[in-house]
Amino acid sequence: MRFSAVACSALFALVHAGPLAADSLDARATTFTNPILWEDYPDLEVIRVGEVFYYTSSTFAFSPGAPVLKSYDLVNWTPVSHSVPNLNFGTKYNLNSATDRAYVKGIWASSLRYRDSTDTFMWIGCVEGKSYLWTSSGGGAKNNNGEVSSWNWKSTASVNKCYYDCGLLVDDDDTIYVAYGSTNIMVAQLNKDGTAEVKSQQVYTNGQYIEGSRMYKKDGYYYIFVTKPASDEYVLKSKSPWGPYEMKVLVQSIGGPLSSAGFSHQGGIVSTKDNQWYYVAFMDSYPGGRIPVAAPITWSSDGWPSLVKDSSGKWGTTYPMPVSTSKTVPPVTGTDTFQGTSLSHEWEWNHNPDTSKFKLLGGSTGGLQLSTATVTDDLYTARNTLTHRIIGPKSAGTFRLDISKMADGDRAGAALFRDNMAYIGIHREGSTNKLVYVNNLKLDQANSWKTSATGTVAASSTLAAGTTEVWFKVQADITPAFGSSTQRTTTFWYSTDGSKFTQLGGAFGMINDWQFFTGFRFAAFNFATKALGGSVTVKSFDMQKI
Template sequence: MDMSCTDQPLSRRRALAAGTGLAAGAFLPLAEASATAAAPAQGSALAAAAEYTNPVIWQDFADIDVIRVGDTYYASASTMHYSPGAPVLRSYDLVNWEIAGHSVPILDFGAKYDLNGARGYVRGIWASSLAYRPSNRTFYWLGQIDFARTYIYTATAVEGPWNRLSTISTPYYDAGLLVDSDDSLYVAYGNTTISVAQLSPDGRSQVRTQQVFTTPSSVGTLEGARFYKINGQYYIFLTRPANGQYILKSSSGPFGPYTMRQVLLDLRGPIPGGGVPHQGGLVQTQSGAWYYMAFVDAYPGGRMPALAPVTWTSDGWPVVQLVDGAWGTSYPSPAVPPPPRPVAPMTGVDTFDGTTLKPRWEWNHNPDNTKWSVGNGLTLRTATVTNDLYWARNTLTHRIQGPTSTATVHLDHSAMRDGDRAGLALLRDSSAWIGVKRDGGVTRLVMVNGLTMDSSWNTTGTGTEVASAAVSGNRVWLRASADIRPGTARSGTFSYSTDGTTFTRLGPSFSLGNDWRFFMGYRFALFNHATQALGGAVRVTRFELSTP
C-alpha cells in the first residue's frame, strides 16, 4: 500500500502538554453566526448553571466539526478505516452527547476498504465537515478520500438515510464547509497553503477555487480548516498540529485577503499526561455564548473532545477562557433550554435486539453483510480464512470509555468449527485478545498477544498464545479491561467466567501502545474468523461496557 502521503499533511506531531496559554480578552457578544443559528423559543427557561468536566466525551472522537440547528447540537468526527464512517453526535447542552448515526454508510472507495487484496488502515475518513443548509433543511457532510477526490453526502435527518450527492475531482484536504447567509456554499481547505472553493448552488461541482493564505514559516503547518461567517466577517479556524490553534479573518468576503492571529499554543490541557487541546470548531448557543470544542491527544485511548467558553475582543478575534493559565478541567455548564429528553448513554448493555446495529458500533473495514445478523443477539459467521486478525473481515468494534472501563461479552461458541478463532480483543496496531480456539474437535480458552503492525500498517506479528484454560459447555463470558489514561501503565487485562459472576484472570497484563501515528485509539473488538474453512459461527447474546 502506498503510504507516501504520510510525510505530508498526515504528519501531525504529538505535542507535550505544557505552556502558559493566553490572557483573557475583553468580552464583546457577536451577532448570530450563519443561518444555522436560531433564537430560543419564546419563554423557554434556561438550564440552571452547574459545572461540566473535561473531556466532555472520554471516547475517541477526533477532528470535531460542531454546529447548532435550533436547540440541537451536532458534531462529526474522523473514523479512518472504520465502517460506517463519520459518526454524527447529538447533544442538547454541548456536554452530554449521543451517537445518532453515520454520514458515510459504507466506505465504497476501493477494494482495500473491503480487506480485498489490500487494506485501508489509517486511510478513509479523515478530518471532514458537517453543515446544515436551512434553505432545503438538509445536512451536508463533505470530506476527501485518499488525496484523490472529495465526496459530499446529504440527509434530512442525521439518523439517515445519508446519500451521496456528488463527487468533486479536487481533494479538499481537512476541509470546512460554510453555508453562507445568501445560501452560497464555500469550502476552506489545505495544508500550509489554504484555499477557498465555491461550489455550485446544487453542491455538485466546483465553480471556483483560489489560494487565500500561505502560512508563515515561523508558524509551520496549518490545517484542519473550519469556515465561519460571524458578524459579517469570514473566519477560517486552523490547527497547528498538534499544539496550536490559529484563526484567519477577512472583512472582504470569503476569498480574502485574510489576516492571522494565534488562538492558543502549547496550552496545558485538561487530561493529565495528554496533549494540547486543538483542532475542532466554534459554536454559538441560543443565548449568544460561544464555545470551542477541541480534541486532546490522549493515547492509548485516542483523541478526546474537550469544551471551553470563548469570548471575543472588541476587534473581532476569539479568546479561549482559561483556568489558571490552562484549558479548564471544569467550567460552568452552558446556559441552554432544558433538553427534550436524556441522550442515549455511550456505555451500558447491548443485547443486539432489533434489526440493525446501534450507532455505537463500527466495523474494522466494510463488513461482509451476508455473514452477520442481529435480532436474537449478534451472530458472526466466519467471513475470512486467515491466521491474521488484521485481515479478518467482520470484526466489530466499540470505543473504549475513559479513563478506565471494562467490556464483558456473553459468547455462545457451540457452532464453531475446527480452526475457528473467536473472542474479544483490544484492537489497534498492537493488539491482544481473549477468546476461544477450536482445533481437532477440542475447544480451549486462550489469551493471545503480540499482534502487531509496522508503520506502513503491514502485519508484523499474528499473535502468540500466552495462556490457556479448558472450557466446558457451549457458553462463556469474556472480559477485557483497559486503562487508557496517558502517562500511566496503560494496561489491559483479560478474564473469563463460566457463570457470569465469578471471573478468572487469564494471561499477563497487556501494555497498550501509545504511538499517535495510528491516530485511532484502542477499541474493544468482537471477532470470529476461520483459519481452515468457512462455515462456523458464534453468537454474542450480551455486551456490556461499564466503568468503575
C-alpha cells in the same frame, strides 16, 4: 476554581432543573468537567441546528464512517448516525486480503454542515486524492428545532480534487464554500448543489505548516480556524471569503485540563441558541486516542475570539454548563443486547463488512450472529471484526458469546484492537474449545501497515466439555500517558456463568504511539483458519466505568 474576568457568571445560563425520574426530580449539574466525552472522537467539527448540537469525527478505515453524534447541552453526547454508511473509496476498504486493505487510510479530518434552505446535512471529505460528498435530506430538522426524524445518507458526488482537512460553510446567500489545504490555505466555491467546483484560490500562507481548516461567518466577517499540529490553533479573519485574511493566535501550547496528554487544538467553534460561543478541540490522549474538550470563548469589539481560561491561564478543568435544558441523551455506559433491525451507531467494523456474514437475530432475546467471513491466521485480515470505542479513564467491556456453532479451526473472542494488540478467546480444535490469551499481534508502520506478527498464545486453558456460552471481559486503563514512558495496561478475563470471572494471562502493556491515530478499542471477532461455515452469537455487550 476561579475564572478570569471574562468568565463572569453573566456569560452563561446555568442549568436549573433535572430530568424526571420515576419518583424524584434531581438537580442537573451546573458545571461540566473536561473532557466532555472520554472517547476517541478526533478531528471534530461541531454544529448547531435549532437547539440540537451535532458532531462529526474521523474514522479512517472503520465502517460505517464519519459518525454523527448529537447533544442538547454540548457536554453529553450520543451517536445517532454515520455520514458514510459504506466506504465507497475503493475495493481495499472491503478488506479483501492481507495486501488489499486500508488501515490508517480513509476518513481523516472532514466536515459536516447543515443547509437550512433544503433541510440537508452535508458531509465532505478527502480520501486518497478525491473529495466525496454525502448528503442526508428531508429529515425534518428545519421544522423540528433541529431534531432529525430519520437519516437518509446518500453518496451525492465526488470531485477529482483533494479538499484536504476541509471545512464547509453555507453562506447567508446559500453559497457553498470549502476551506482546505496545508501551509497554503485555499478556499473553493462549489456549485449550488455542492457537487462541483466553481472556483478556487489560495487565501493565506505564512510559510509554516498549518491544517485542519474550519470556516465560519459571524457579524459580516469570514473566519477560518486552522491548527499548527499538535499544539496551536490560529484564527484567520476577513471581510471576504477570498481574503485578504489577518491571523491571530487562539491557543498556543495551552496547559490543562489533563496531565500526560497533548495540547488542546484542532477543533471548531459553535454558538448556543442564546449566542454564547464555545471552542471544542481534542487532546492527544493515548493510549485512548484523541478526546474532545470544550471551553467558552468571548469576542472583542473588532471581531477576534479569546478563550476563557482558568485562574492559572490554562484550559479549565471545569466550566459552567453551556445550556440549560431538561433534555437528555442515553449514557455512554450500559448493555447492548443487539435488539432491533440494525446495529446502534456506537459500533464500527474494522472495514466494510461482508453483510451476508452477520445477522441480527431479533426476537425477545436479540443477539448478533457472526459467521466466519475470512479464512486466515491473521486477525487484522479478518473481515467483520466489530469494534467499540473505550470509555476512559478506566472501563471494562464484556462480551457474552454463544460458541456452540463454532467449527474446527475457528477463532473467536474479544480483542483490545489496535496496531499492537491482544485478545482473549476460543480456538476451536476439533470438538475442543481451547481458551486462549493471545498477545503480540502487530502491524508494521514502516511497511505500509502490513501485519508483522499474528500473535502468540501466552496463556491457555480448556473449557469444560459442553460449554456453550462464555463471557469475555477486557478491562482497560486508558488514562493518558502520551509523551511519557508510562505504560498503561489491560487485563483479560473469562467466565462461564457471567458472575465469577477469572483472569487469563498477564497484563498487556499498551503503546502510547500516535501514528495509527485511532486509540485502542474493544472488539468482537470470529474468523476461520480452515474453512468457512462456523458462527458465534454475540448475545450482549456491556461497558462500565471502573
